[in-house]
Amino acid sequence: MSDQTFLRISDLSAGYGSTRVLKGLNLSVRKGEFVALLGSSGCGKTTLLRAIAGFAQPSAGSITVADRDVTRLPPDRRGMALVFQSYALWPHMTVAQNMGYGLKLKGLPRDEIARRVSALQDLLGLSQLGRRKPAALSGGQRQRVALGRALAVDPQILLLDEPLSNLDARIRLKVRHDISALQKRLGITAIHVTHDREEAMVMADRIVIMDGGEIAQQGTPEDVYNRPASxxxxxxxxxxxxxxxxxxxxxxxxxxxxxxxxxxxxxxxxxxxxxxxxxxxxxxxxxxxxxxxxxxxxxxxxxxxxxxxxxxxxxxxxxxxxxxxxxxxxxxxxxxxxxxxxxxxxxxxxxxxxxxxxxxxxxxxxxxxxxxxxxxxxxxxxxxx
The missing domain is CATH 2.40.50.100 (RNA polymerase II/Efflux pump adaptor protein, barrel-sandwich hybrid domain)
Structure with a gap:
């Protein structure tokens, strides 16, 4: 791709019933870029993330990844992984089982699953917690388990749906640094939804500010902070x-x-x-x-x-x-x-x-x-x- 665009969203419209949320939106994301979708409740940022993930079907427009049209593909065929706001961990499974669940669904051998999960536990500081269940973990630990489960399937794009909103302020500061550093280390393309401007400023390479289902401004954190367009x-x-x-x-x-x-x-x-x-x-x-x-x-x-x-x-x-x-x-x-x-x-x-x-x-x-x-x-x- 000559313009290095990895994820391309073209003229995307989407909504729920008769309510139109996204209005012909266009957005391009480079490979390895960390993009934050920033806006208040109801601006369309979560609908856009769900459309990218495949959980919300657009009424018009297209979504392509590496020049492959994924607009109508189901979520499991898009090469993406989503970290939910609620973490969505299985309460009856251990940390290791939760992290390896996606690999099990893919049919990977047990020893390969164990190898990948062990490597991710070391990477995320969970190496001593593999046998614990979610109820025995802190909020920050549960968040890292959810992140590890998403990374285990080796996604092309990592989608983050306000994953830090349930953490207290002190833990949130550390975890957002951990996620940003890990994304840079692995070179993963990431799309992060948040309503917290400081969170977007410290984590993202580019901020996309949304209002009424449209992009109000996009640019580097410095650009949108020092040169607001409206x-x-x-x-x-x-x-x-x-x-x-x-x-x-x-x-x-x-x-x-x-x-x-x-x-x-x-x-x-x-x-x-x-x-x-x-x-x-x-x-x-x-x-x-x-x-x-x-x-x-x-x-x-x-x-x-x-x-x-x-x-x-x-x-x-x-x-x-x-x-x-x-x-x-x-x-x-x-x-x-x-x-x-x-x-x-x-x-x-x-x-x-x-x-x-x-x-x-x-x-x-x-x-x-x-x-x-x-x-x-x-x-x-x-x-x-």
Whole structure:
């Protein structure tokens, strides 16, 4: 294949009954690439994974692997293996029996099954647990057994359906590193479904962000984090603070009209796909500088500065998080120092940390919040109580 595409999804549509979930989706994956399908519940990422695996039949389009059309093939003839969210281990079988089950179905000799299972147990740190049953294992150990069962059949493509969502936070950090390192070591092509953006960022070579059954943006973790293509992507990648501005493109600069909490400001255009009129500006809580209203700034330059008042504070760890009222909006800003509720403050946002998008006439800025950051609102509400 001249373009090195290994898995190709072309004009794929799929759904359940009269509900259309995937809408003519196109995606190409290179051999040995780790791709994360990222999105909130209902965006279509699991339906896409199930269609690739053969558990959901598309209504249109095609799926090819190494130039072989697998669109209508049953799951066991696609050369893929799926690790389920629930692990789906047989409770009456031992670790070794669970891991070797797929090989037994293929009719491999008993000694060959034992050899492969033993090698995988060593690789996954399960060599002393072969005789245990799932009930006697920790969550992380059960996850590795499920991964070993998938790898035992030597799949061309490894499919991962939120396999870490049932693990506690501490174990999840280690297991996601283990999976990523193992995938690189074995050179397996992997498709991973998750709603956790940090998980996608640290594990994947490429992130595919989905929204409404379509691809909103795809690229390297750095690309989608630092150069979001839309307000939706910016919000999903953590830029949840939103401002409604009005601006005019003037050569290589953007003139921002004065508004509640800010004066006339000139920002660099920097090649943004931006026109005159209403602008939705987004930034991350950690991207801004928070200063007392009467304190001189350490640096000037291409910065949007806002005047506001602290409404509440919380301490998620490492930095203080402040809810700041600017005009009629509440913004979240992190700072190494705590500012008391009621304090007058200034928020300074560097131009390169601002994501600017034109707002359609008559529409209001989106308020998308990722599930990963839902705790922020709860913490601030608790601090106000």
């Amino acid at each position: 307000a939706f992507v910016a919000a999903f990648m953590g830029a949840e603070n939103v401002l409604s501005l009005t601006g005019w493109v003037n050569g290589g600069r953007i003139d921002i009209e004065p508004g509640p909490g800010h004066a006339h400001t000139i920002l660099p255009h920097d090649g943004r796909a931006l026109g005159d009129g209403a602008i939705e500006a987004r930034f991350r809580a950690e991207a801004a500088e928070l200063l007392p209203a009467d304190q001189a700034a350490s640096a000037s330059g291409e910065i949007l500065e806002l005047a506001g008042e602290v409404e509440a504070t919380s301490y998620p760890g490492g930095l203080w998080r402040h809810a700041v009222r600017v005009g009629g909006q509440e913004l979240l800003v992190d700072s190494a120092h705590r500012h008391e509720p009621g304090a007058a403050v200034r928020i300074r946002i560097p131009a390169d940390k601002l994501f600017l998008f034109n707002t359609r006439s008559g529409s209001t800025p989106s308020a998308t919040r990722s599930p990963h950051d839902a705790w922020t609102g709860r913490a601030l509400e608790a601090s106000k109580a």
